[in-house]
Amino acid sequence: MSTSGWEQKHMVKTRKPATKRRRIKASSNNSAADHDLQEQLRILREENDILRSSQQLTPPVSSQHDAVPTRLLPHEVRHERARVADSMPIPGRNAPYFSLVNDFLTIGFIPWADPLVPAYFLDKNYRIVDWNTAFGVAYDRTMEGRRGLSVLEWVYFLDNYEECMRTATKDFGDPNNLPRLHVETIHYTSLRYGRTTATKRAYQMPGDNGEVLGWLVTLDVNFKDMPTRLQFNRDLLGTLRRDLTWSEYALSYDRVLNSTKVYPDLLNHIIGEYSPVRTRRPLAKIRANSRILDLGAGTGNLSLLLASQLRDHVVFALENNRTMLDLLRAKCSRFLRSDDHGPGVLAIKQDVNTLYGLPEASFDYAILNNVAYALDDPLPCFRQVRDLLTPEGEIRVSGPQRKTKLEELFAQISRDLKSSRRMDELKEDYNRVWDINRYILSSNLYRWSVDDMKGMLKSAGFTEIEYDTDSAYAGQAMIVAARK
Numbered sequence: 001m002s003t004s005g006w007e008q009k010h011m012v013k014t015r016k017p018a019t020k021r022r023r024i025k026a027s028s029n030n031s032a033a034d035h036d037l038q039e040q041l042r043i044l045r046e047e048n049d050i051l052r053s054s055q056q057l058t059p060p061v062s063s064q065h066d067a068v069p070t071r072l073l074p075h076e077v078r079h080e081r082a083r084v085a086d087s088m089p090i091p092g093r094n095a096p097y098f099s100l101v102n103d104f105l106t107i108g109f110i111p112w113a114d115p116l117v118p119a120y121f122l123d124k125n126y127r128i129v130d131w132n133t134a135f136g137v138a139y140d141r142t143m144e145g146r147r148g149l150s151v152l153e154w155v156y157f158l159d160n161y162e163e164c165m166r167t168a169t170k171d172f173g174d175p176n177n178l179p180r181l182h183v184e185t186i187h188y189t190s191l192r193y194g195r196t197t198a199t200k201r202a203y204q205m206p207g208d209n210g211e212v213l214g215w216l217v218t219l220d221v222n223f224k225d226m227p228t229r230l231q232f233n234r235d236l237l238g239t240l241r242r243d244l245t246w247s248e249y250a251l252s253y254d255r256v257l258n259s260t261k262v263y264p265d266l267l268n269h270i271i272g273e274y275s276p277v278r279t280r281r282p283l284a285k286i287r288a289n290s291r292i293l294d295l296g297a298g299t300g301n302l303s304l305l306l307a308s309q310l311r312d313h314v315v316f317a318l319e320n321n322r323t324m325l326d327l328l329r330a331k332c333s334r335f336l337r338s339d340d341h342g343p344g345v346l347a348i349k350q351d352v353n354t355l356y357g358l359p360e361a362s363f364d365y366a367i368l369n370n371v372a373y374a375l376d377d378p379l380p381c382f383r384q385v386r387d388l389l390t391p392e393g394e395i396r397v398s399g400p401q402r403k404t405k406l407e408e409l410f411a412q413i414s415r416d417l418k419s420s421r422r423m424d425e426l427k428e429d430y431n432r433v434w435d436i437n438r439y440i441l442s443s444n445l446y447r448w449s450v451d452d453m454k455g456m457l458k459s460a461g462f463t464e465i466e467y468d469t470d471s472a473y474a475g476q477a478m479i480v481a482a483r484k
């Protein structure tokens, strides 16, 4: 197995940094001082690298992508364009000099697009549409599973819910005279952070036609003290980092795995097309005309495979990472649709921990391909899937197992890339996928055996195990299929 650059730089150093530190000596000799300074910087950088690796931070993106250039207009181009502007009475063209003190500071803190600011979006009927990660962390995920419900379902959680309901009745009561901005104070006792107070700003959002589309609500939260705020920041950064890891994974795993044989084999195995594993009873083919849930659909390889069978499947591809979903939409563009009245792929941003909003007893299959391990506890997801499946419906779960040997899987992937002559081109992506698996995802990979998975499916209400194997995906993954 080759050793990646990231590993060499970050993971293999075991020396204790402090023992190597030298103090910079005051010296009249400048070059000696320079040398000492350079040495000190080098040691600090090395310590930093060790610190990063001990915290298992995501490997840095390669340096060629690091620097985002700042663009400047050449003076004469800017001058020419300003001359054109001078001929028009454009508002703001002659705005007074902007002062950081008088203008910027008086505008103050504007909590709009900052990912650290909790925010959510309501439609014009005050139903919950979406919320950001910061909101989920600060407010104990109180909107999970409530998409489509009235925002009242969330207001009930507030300490001052009665006051908020009275204010809403007064200020939003006249549909012909809605506020453009509505500000109020909310109080919430968090399970993790105790009492919080927030300034809630609801901005009226018009659609492209100018009519009210909904409300963007931001929450400027005050925690009881600084340690609590810092704890919130730490929790939020951890959650964002996990999402960022999936984004980084998305860009590389798709290129790597689609250039192998083992991964398409796994996809075909799980939909019953062919199985590279010899078993007494093969996994049945997905029936034509099926309604299928592809949960944690990633970049859409399984959804695309199902849609390209042209067997009239309606595939609901549910995924909560935006980068994955962007790639999925591009990949499945030929089949995308926004209703479920015909064959195709519906791409939906959704956390599969909560499947509220999908019609019960209406799906023939639910597939989680390499996804269950990414959930802290897949049981709530399995239970909801049970309710969404028809009486004959089937769940199929694949993923790593307790005895998985990641090195063997990656050795196979490496062999596949070499035999398709794509290893040189994909070396960096391969290393990234390998690093993310062994350093970041590994803590979740080896949690269950086939029997554990069967046990979990039984606890979720599935009674019949249709199929199981512990030898899928180059012999390293399990697949378990079950019915209610």
Ligand SMILES: C[S@@+](CC[C@H](N)C(=O)[O-])C[C@H]1O[C@@H](n2cnc3c(N)ncnc32)[C@H](O)[C@@H]1O
Binding pocket: 246, 295, 296, 297, 298, 299, 300, 301, 302, 318, 319, 320, 321, 324, 350, 351, 352, 353, 368, 369, 370, 371, 374, 375
């Ligand atoms: C290893 S990838 C597998 C993707 C895809 N099923 C495939 O076979 O290519 C795991 C996927 O699960 C997604 N995921 C993780 N947790 C999720 C959650 N709670 N809700 C929805 N998707 C999730 C990740 O964003 C990622 O796309």
